[in-house]
Amino acid sequence: MTETDPKRRGADEPGPRAANIFDVARLAGVSHQTVSRVLNDLPNVRPTTRARVESAIAQLRYSPSPAARALVTRRSRTIGLIAPGTADLGPASIAMHFNLAAREARYGVETVSLLDIEPPGVRAIVETLLRQRVDAIVLIVDDISVLEVVRGLDLGIPFVAVAASARRGPTIVSIDQYRGARAAVRHLIELGHTRVLHVAGPARSPDAIERERGWRDELAAHRLQVIEPARGDWTPASGYDLGRTLEVAGPTAVFVANDHMSIGVLSALRERDLSVPDDVSVVGFDDLPEAGYLFPPLTTVRQDFAGLGALIMQKVLLAIEEPETATESTPLPTTLIVRESARAPR
Missing domain, CATH: 3.40.50.2300 (Response regulator)
Known part of the structure; x- marks a missing residue:
């Protein structure tokens, strides 16, 4: 009786999880960006590295989403980033580290600043990015009403929100x-x-x-x-x-x-x-x-802004290449830095 025999596993019990791009990267000892380059037949991959990745793909029987592979030739390799129109540390740091992670993955970022949080202004910015044929949209949320507006739009492309929330979801990433x-x-x-x-x-x-x-x-x-x-x-x-x-x-x-x-x-x-x-x-x-x-x-x-930038890009890549594997992300932890402004009361 095989491992996949429903009589052994139970008719309603799910089978083994299919391998994803990050499993391949771990087995090959490379980044997920490198795996993506091999899958998309992009240059700048050493022959020995390409061979390791292809071996890992075969060993794990990894198969990218057919729908995602069909879109490869039509991609712009550009991600739209909607950022608050402020110079606050949090949004500015998130935007900077996301840009670095996108560059590492060989994606460009088209950034627009959101100055008008009313629904017509938000829709106008989203429509501008869609006309530029971006592959996905990332929204750094500093007002919950903006998130509600964007979620109500029919984007037709992957969407990732950076928003602290008690409610988690496959399209939300955050620091705790x-x-x-x-x-x-x-x-x-x-x-x-x-x-x-x-x-x-x-x-x-x-x-x-x-x-x-x-x-x-x-x-x-x-x-x-x-x-x-x-x-x-x-x-x-x-x-x-x-x-x-x-x-x-x-x-x-x-x-x-x-x-x-x-x-x-x-x-x-x-x-x-x-x-x-x-x-x-x-x-x-x-x-x-x-x-x-x-x-x-x-x-x-x-706050770990560098880690958050990498996590956003990871979510975007999964949403583009393997949308069926989307899962909730655990918020990144923070660190208390103890200095001299707090002490026991007199």
């Missing part, structure tokens, strides 16, 4: 903002703080939503009071304005949703003759290049 926020708040609680305020980001930002959710859940897990957050717009100016009015009497810590607003909070607290961290502890999010050089050096949460 939620667990990063919980780690930041847990650090403050372990230092002895029982009153942790939150300076949140914009209400419709997926990142801000997940960081606020993490803050709330970590406080609730320790049976600590949740005070309604102050809400800024990611800028140092908004952090400064909120820092001037935060009620920071008694042992208090502040978890700020990004480092730019943390800079404003630190400045406002200093003007109020409050010492950080002696009077108030502050923890940010993002790990700006300047974070370690602030006064005091900022404890914050670092």
Whole structure:
């Protein structure tokens, strides 16, 4: 009786998973981009490398999606990237590292900045990319309404969204903002703080939503009071304005949703003759290049933007070449960077 005999496996039990391009890459000891070059008969592959890849393909009995192979000659090898029209660290870093990953895979990137988040403006940008015959569209989401608009369009090509969300799906990739926020708040609680305020980001930002959710859940897990957050717009100016009015009497810590607003909070607290961290502890999010050089050096949460850029490209390649293999991606982890802006309350 063979392994694939339904009497042995059970009629409703799925058979062995078909090999995909990443299985071939692992067996051949090369990148998935190299496997793609061999499959598409592109140049710049050493004969010995090509032989290893072809051997791995044969050994795994790998067969690319017929529909995807039929599209090879019609591809533009260009990906459309819709990025927020801001210079914020997160979207800018994601765009940069995605461009690097696309270049490694021999794809070009056509980037458009989204300045108008109303449905007609979003549709116009998508239509512009479709007219340029891009092979896929990547959307860096900083407003959940934009994601809803794009999802409602009949694109006819693969689509990948970069969006922090409690809901996962095969077309969503993200960094784990939620667990990063919980780690930041847990650090403050372990230092002895029982009153942790939150300076949140914009209400419709997926990142801000997940960081606020993490803050709330970590406080609730320790049976600590949740005070309604102050809400800024990611800028140092908004952090400064909120820092001037935060009620920071008694042992208090502040978890700020990004480092730019943390800079404003630190400045406002200093003007109020409050010492950080002696009077108030502050923890940010993002790990700006300047974070370690602030006064005091900022404890914050670092995000793996390079890893995210590679993960986006991996999703795009799978969506183009093997759409039937699409699965959910686990959000990439963050790292708490402990510096001098948070300590035990006096």
